[in-house]
Amino acid sequence: MKYIAPSILTADFANLLPQIRSVEIGGADWLHCDIMDGHFVPNISFGPPIVKSVKKSTELPLDCHLMIENPDFFIEDFVKSGANIITVHQEAVIHLNRTVHLIKEMGVKAGVSINPSTPVTFLREILEYVDMVLIMSVNPGFGGQRFLDSSIRKINELADLRDKLNLQFLIEVDGGIGKENIKKISEAGCDVFVVGSAIFNKENISAATAELKNIINSTYV
Ligand code: DX5
Ligand code: ZN
Secondary structure: OOEEEEEHHHOOHHHHHHHHHHHHHOOOOOEEEEEEEOOOOOOEOOOHHHHHHHHHHOOOOEEEEEEOOOHHHHHHHHHHHOOOEEEEEHHHOOOHHHHHHHHHHOOOEEEEEEOOOOOHHHHOOOOOOOOEEEEEOOOOOOOOOOOOOHHHHHHHHHHHHHHHOOOOOEEEEEOOOOOOOHHHHHHHOOOEEEEOHHHHOOOOHHHHHHHHHHHHHHHOO
16 A cells, blocks of 8 residues: 655645645545654744644544654654654654654554664664654755655665565655656655645645555556
8 A cells, every 4th residue: 555645834824724625635645744843953833733723624644743852752742632643753862762662652653754864774673663664855844855866775775674574664755755756766665655845836736646646556566
């Protein structure tokens, strides 16, 4: 199964509900919530209050990507706000095994993310515990950036490692994904595609979502 997860970071927050409806009509599988604190990344986005409102507005699973320092302190807030998946950055956590178990003990799926310059091998000792690994294909903090081609090698490496270890976690990729590169990202092994500007900056949000979904479903064997 392949999943499209539109990132609401790029949505129009004054028209969030109709834009969520548009991606739902287009076949979105999840909603990706890019949480930024202005410390771990050089940008501030939104927090639990917005997640709570979005939760009331959709049945889609909420995939919360915490680009924040000290995520342990906020995990319960995001769980209470309705997050279905909480992903923390390997670079932002001192005791990653403890943080992943904290998330799972609250009944929520646990993900771990790595920045472009962080090797896949840094995740070797946590892979058996996580539900998802998020490979950042841009330097986190902003939508609309160009996809870093070195990400393809990392996706391949992670998919091979998953096979070798006989694990089942999902591989998610976030940043610079569009119709011109989503096929090769899918063929490299991506399961969950986070897309912001290639959906929300389009005139027809539903059609943009559906087009991307059709491309990945055509590569799914
Ligand atoms: C970066 C953000 C973006 C966003 C996707 O921190 O995580 O990658 O979700 O934005 P686009 O699809 O516009 O690159
Ligand atoms: Zn993200």
